[in-house]
Amino acid sequence: MIKENLLKIKETLPESVTLVAVSKTKPVSDLQEAYDAGQRVFGENHALEMRDKHEALPQDIQWHFIGHLQTNKIKYIIPFVTLIHSIDSANLLEAVNKEAKKHDRVVDCLLQFHIAQEETKFGLDMEEARQLLDSEAFKQMQNIRICGVMGMATFTDDEAEVRKEFKHLKEIFDTLKADYFADQPQFKELSMGMSEDYPIAVEEGATLVRVGSKIFGARNYNI
Numbered sequence: 001m002i003k004e005n006l007l008k009i010k011e012t013l014p015e016s017v018t019l020v021a022v023s024k025t026k027p028v029s030d031l032q033e034a035y036d037a038g039q040r041v042f043g044e045n046h047a048l049e050m051r052d053k054h055e056a057l058p059q060d061i062q063w064h065f066i067g068h069l070q071t072n073k074i075k076y077i078i079p080f081v082t083l084i085h086s087i088d089s090a091n092l093l094e095a096v097n098k099e100a101k102k103h104d105r106v107v108d109c110l111l112q113f114h115i116a117q118e119e120t121k122f123g124l125d126m127e128e129a130r131q132l133l134d135s136e137a138f139k140q141m142q143n144i145r146i147c148g149v150m151g152m153a154t155f156t157d158d159e160a161e162v163r164k165e166f167k168h169l170k171e172i173f174d175t176l177k178a179d180y181f182a183d184q185p186q187f188k189e190l191s192m193g194m195s196e197d198y199p200i201a202v203e204e205g206a207t208l209v210r211v212g213s214k215i216f217g218a219r220n221y222n223i
Contacts, residue, residue, distance in 0.1 A: 003037035022212030047073035071095040085150040088112040100143035115151040148189030166204035
């Protein structure tokens with residue numbers, strides 16, 4: 001079913017939108033099946049799980065880290081990660097930069113914003129983002145590259161609320177682009193939308209959608 005699910009979803013996405021197959025908790029065999037069906041971009045939210053899957057699977061996979069990243073786990077993913085979606089503090093960005101420097105890499109990152117009603121979700125607000133981007137410490141960082149923003153909408157059936165939150169994230173993206181990244185073409189990614197709400201996210205300007213259960217089925221917490 002994985003192949004059929006993938007093809008069905010890709011048919012609904014414009015060419016401007018990249019599908020990140022969220023493979024957390026799924027066995028390597030499921031990822032291999034998706035890979036064989038043509039999928040190359042996978043999203044994980046545990047550093048050690050991502051490292052182990054990277055070692056077991058084809059080397060042309062693009063690995064996106066989408067979960068809350070602990071600073072003591074950064075070292076496990078920096079050698080190969082393609083994009084970190086979840087930069088939610090200046091300290092985390094500094095730690096990523098420091099580890100990337102050890103590997104002589106420039107690692108692409110997204111700033112995560114708190115746009116949902118739930119307090120449990122992580123993310124910056126606009127004031128914190130401006131403090132980060134205006135800081136001397138940020139200007140000295142040579143081994144990270146900010147490529148856009150990420151956010152998670154409230155888990156609700158209220159589509160109007162979800163759409164409002166995605167619109168807000170798009171406004172944040174546009175503001176940061178104008179104020180900080182106007183001359184930087186790499187700042188182009190808007191990561192929002194998951195299995196239940198990605199069609200709304202696409203309508204509101206998403207360039208990356210993170211879809212898991214609609215591809216792989218319900219999460220498996222037993223591995």
